[in-house]
Every structure is written in structure tokens, then in C-alpha cells.
Amino acid sequence: MSSVNMFRKASGFARLFRKIPPMAFGLVLSLAPISTPPPISRASGADPGISTEGDLPIPHLTGHFTISLTGGTLAGDACLTNIASQDDSVTIVLNSGLRIRSVTGAIFPAVREEIEPGGAAIRHTFLRRDTQPDPQTGEDSPETICLEYSGAFPVYDPDAGNYRETDESSVIAFTGSLLRARGISRWHPTVYTPSTGLAAEAMTFVIDIQCAECNHILVNGVGIEAGPSARFETDTPRELLLVAGDLAVREAGGITFIGRDVPEESAESFASTVGEVITFLEGYTTLPFGDAPRVVTIPAVRAPRRGQLWGFLSDPVLAIVGMTVPEVVEALESTGRPRQAVLGFVAHELAHRYFGWRLGGGSPQRDLFGEPFAVYLEMKALRFFEGDAAYTRSLQNLREAAAQMNFPALPDADADSFAGSGYRYTFAPAALFSLEDRIGEELMRATLAELLRAPEAERYLADFSFLEKAAKRAGVTSEIWAQWKGLP
Ligand SMILES: [Zn+2]
Numbered sequence: 001m002s003s004v005n006m007f008r009k010a011s012g013f014a015r016l017f018r019k020i021p022p023m024a025f026g027l028v029l030s031l032a033p034i035s036t037p038p039p040i041s042r043a044s045g046a047d048p049g050i051s052t053e054g055d056l057p058i059p060h061l062t063g064h065f066t067i068s069l070t071g072g073t074l075a076g077d078a079c080l081t082n083i084a085s086q087d088d089s090v091t092i093v094l095n096s097g098l099r100i101r102s103v104t105g106a107i108f109p110a111v112r113e114e115i116e117p118g119g120a121a122i123r124h125t126f127l128r129r130d131t132q133p134d135p136q137t138g139e140d141s142p143e144t145i146c147l148e149y150s151g152a153f154p155v156y157d158p159d160a161g162n163y164r165e166t167d168e169s170s171v172i173a174f175t176g177s178l179l180r181a182r183g184i185s186r187w188h189p190t191v192y193t194p195s196t197g198l199a200a201e202a203m204t205f206v207i208d209i210q211c212a213e214c215n216h217i218l219v220n221g222v223g224i225e226a227g228p229s230a231r232f233e234t235d236t237p238r239e240l241l242l243v244a245g246d247l248a249v250r251e252a253g254g255i256t257f258i259g260r261d262v263p264e265e266s267a268e269s270f271a272s273t274v275g276e277v278i279t280f281l282e283g284y285t286t287l288p289f290g291d292a293p294r295v296v297t298i299p300a301v302r303a304p305r306r307g308q309l310w311g312f313l314s315d316p317v318l319a320i321v322g323m324t325v326p327e328v329v330e331a332l333e334s335t336g337r338p339r340q341a342v343l344g345f346v347a348h349e350l351a352h353r354y355f356g357w358r359l360g361g362g363s364p365q366r367d368l369f370g371e372p373f374a375v376y377l378e379m380k381a382l383r384f385f386e387g388d389a390a391y392t393r394s395l396q397n398l399r400e401a402a403a404q405m406n407f408p409a410l411p412d413a414d415a416d417s418f419a420g421s422g423y424r425y426t427f428a429p430a431a432l433f434s435l436e437d438r439i440g441e442e443l444m445r446a447t448l449a450e451l452l453r454a455p456e457a458e459r460y461l462a463d464f465s466f467l468e469k470a471a472k473r474a475g476v477t478s479e480i481w482a483q484w485k486g487l488p
Pocket of ligand 1: 349370371
């Protein structure tokens with residue numbers, strides 16, 4: 001995820017562009033590269049998304065969910081299976097606005113409740129009973145838990161100027177004509193694993209959504225269906241982004257645009273930028289990107305701030321919150337930092353196709369393989385599209401910011417270290433650039449490819465030693481590796 005404020009200092013990516021002048025509208029720039037980039041060859045083949053061969057403990061969600069857009073209510077009747085094994089308990093995470101009405105499975109009622117960092121959700125810990133036979137199959141089923149729950153949320157009306165103070169991924173956002181809820185809002189139950197300190201963010205699922213007031217319902221990774229009810233099913237683990245309500249759908253330039261209707265010219269222009277960025281990423285990583293993203297534009301439920309957007313890749317959805325596609329295109333057609341900020345945003349988010357939930361699902365160092373590498377690729381894209389001066393300036397800003405930070409080196413980082421945005425977006429990326437200083441960009445790119453091509457079971461447990469193994473497979477010598485201490 002990242003947020004971009006083209007005028008002010010903001011969190012995440014935009015820290016790199018803190019002195020950003022007002023947008024210069026209407027000046028059209030070519031997207032052709034203006035520096036000498038590394039050689040790029042377009043890769044081909046299948047989506048590198050998470051494959052599910054093997055028997056990893058990736059949760060599976062089933063259930064039925066009912067939404068009222070005008071009432072701001074959400075009710076779920078859901079089961080999680082194949083949850084990571086803990087000896088005597090299971091911990092389920094659910095949005096703090098959702099009240100659990102009943103729980104079934106091989107468990108006792110909740111013995112402990114604690115707030116998830118960030119404050120939007122609660123971790124409910126249940127003790128296991130002795131293994132109970134599954135009533136349907138007769139087999140032991142200690143790894144299933146089912147919950148009935150419901151909640152009512154405020155309904156904001158952005159058109160009437162009725163806003164929250166802030167908006168972010170953890171919000172279950174109702175606008176009266178739309179619901180937006182990311183997986184991280186915990187609108188559906190997920191499982192928290194104490195041994196890694198992390199909740200599962202991607203899972204397989206078969207779910208039904210019912211919403212009488214919705215003309216369209218989208219559940220990420222599976223598609224968009226006509227309301228008032230629809231079934232979504234995937235055996236490829238995905239984050240569950242739920243967007244339901246009054247949605248326009250348009251195809252342009254090989255991309256599906258969902259949300260506010262987009263003028264065809266803007267849609268074509270943005271699709272062309274997305275295509276250029278994908279070609280860059282495929283060349284840099286030497287791995288195919290796979291299917292084009294879907295672009296979903298969603299109104300923010302906080303007051304509009306000129307020039308600010310935030311967004312995220314909830315693969316395959318590239319979500320843009322708080323700016324329309326024409327506004328994004330206008331920034332891309334400007335000069336200087338507004339264009340660089342938006343281009344960096346697009347490159348960063350699309351880089352999460354490679355560096356996201358497909359690495360580290362069972363590792364306390366999972367988040368080394370998300371934001372730090374997305375920032376790394378975003379900077380390389382900046383150099384490719386905007387030239388050496390923009391790249392050098394951004395890299396210098398990153399390094400100066402990291403030099404102010406006193407954090408554990410990468411080998412010693414745990415889930416708590418990565419929980420801070422300074423570690424994920426600044427310190428760890430700067431450490432990757434310091435590795436590149438020692439081994440050179442060619443071996444760095446080969447290391448990235450080794451990370452992405454590693455067998456699924458290795459990727460699932462990805463941690464610092466996995467990075468070391470990949471670097472050595474790529475040709476980094478033990479001597480050079482030993483000189484790098486995992487610090488910026
Ligand atoms: Zn990100």
C-alpha cells in the first residue's frame with residue numbers, strides 16, 4: 001500500500017517526495033525512458049500468483065454474508081478451515097465493530113480478547129477442546145472454527161460532505177450507495193498465529209454475498225457479479241477485498257475499470273501507463289506479470305484533499321481511493337514531482353504482484369518481502385521513466401531518512417519490527433540498496449528472480465536466511481554476503 005500527497009508530507013511512499021510543488025496541469029509528457037535503463041526483455045507465461053500445490057496451512061473461508069448499504073450493516077455466518085495448528089488454542093481476528101453471536105468448532109468460548117495493533121480489530125482466543133469428529137465426514141476436525149456475527153457501522157455520505165476524520169485500509173466504509181472493506185479491515189474472520197506474530201492475509205474461499213441494494217458485487221481475485229446476491233470462489237489464495245453497491249464497469253485498453261465511470265480517453269491513457277509499468281516490471285524481474293490488474297476507483301470517506309490519493313494493490317485489484325482516473329491521468333501528464341509521485345505509486349503497487357502475500361505467509365519476517373522490495377522496484381521504475389536525477393534524489397532522501405533510524409538489522413527483525421511503517425518503507429529498503437552497493441545491480445536483479453522462482457514451500461517460510469540462499473544461488477559469494485550486515 002502507499003499513499004501519495006502531491007503537496008504535503010504524507011505517510012509511506014510520499015515521504016520520498018516531501019517537498020512537492022503544486023501540480024502543473026495539462027502538460028503532456030512522453031512515457032519514453034529518458035535514462036539508460038538495464039536491458040529489458042518482456043517475459044511471457046502465467047501469472048506468478050500464489051500457487052497451491054503442496055499442503056501449506058493456508059486458511060480456507062466458507063460462508064454467507066449479508067450487507068445493507070443504507071443501514072450500514074454487515075452480518076456473517078462463516079467457517080475457517082485449514083488454519084495453522086496451535087497446540088491448545090486458536091485465535092481469530094475480527095473487526096471490533098462486529099459482535100460474535102455464536103461460535104462452533106472444536107473450541108471453548110473465547111478466553112482472551114486483545115486489540116490488534118492499529119485498533120480496528122480484536123483478536124479472540126479460544127481454547128481447543130479434545131478433537132471432535134466432523135458431523136458431516138466423521139473425521140477429526142480440530143482445525144475448523146465457525147462464527148456467526150453482525151455489526152452496524154456509520155454511513156458516511158461524501159456527496160453531502162459527511163466524512164470520517166481519516167480513511168485507511170482498516171475501515172469498513174459505507175457511503176449509502178457503496179461498501180468498501182479490505183481484508184485488513186477484518187470484515188471476515190481470519191486466523192492469527194502467535195508463533196509468527198501475524199494474521200493470515202490471503203486465503204482460499206467459497207462465499208456468498210447478499211446485498212439487496214447492490215447492482216454489482218466484487219470480491220477480489222474472483223470478479224465482479226451482478227447483485228443482489230453472488231457466489232465467489234477461488235482456490236488461489238487472495239486477500240478478500242469486498243466492494244459492493246452502485247458500480248460502473250468499463251473495459252478500456254485491456255483493463256477493466258470499476259467504480260465511478262471513467263471517460264474513455266482517460267481510461268485508455270491510464271491503461272497505457274499501466275502497460276508501460278508492467279513491461280518494465282517484467283523486464284526487471286524477468287518474470288511474467290500475468291493478467292492485467294483491474295482498476296477500482298473508490299471515494300474516500302474523509303474530506304477530499306487536493307492532489308492526494310491513496311491506494312493499494314489487493315491483487316488483482318489496483319484500488320485508487322480519493323482521486324478519479326482523469327485526475328490521476330492529469331498528474332501523469334504533468335511534469336516533475338506530481339507525475340513522479342503518481343508514476344511511483346503505480347509502479348509500487350503493481351510491484352506488489354511480485355512482492356506481496358506470495359512470500360513469507362508462514363514466517364515472522366514475511367513483511368521483509370512486501371513493502372521493502374516494492375519500494376526498491378518503485379525506485380528502479382522511477383529511474384527508468386524519469387531519469388537518473390530523479391532516482392538519485394529519491395535514493396538520497398531514502399538513505400538520509402534511514403540514517404536517522406535506530407532499528408534492528410534485517411536478520412534480527414521480527415513481526416513487531418516490520419509493524420512500523422518506518423521499518424518497512426524506509427529502513428529495510430535502504431538496507432536492500434546497501435546490499436546492492438556491495439553486490440551490484442546485476443546480482444541484485446538475479447537475487448530478486450531467485451526469490452520469486454523458489455519453490456512454494458520455501459517461499460512460504462521466507463525469512464532472512466531465504467534471502468541469503470537466494471543471493472548465493474544468484475552468485476553472491478559468502479565473503480561479500482558476510483560483509484553486509486543487513487543494515488542500510
Ligand atoms: Zn506497498
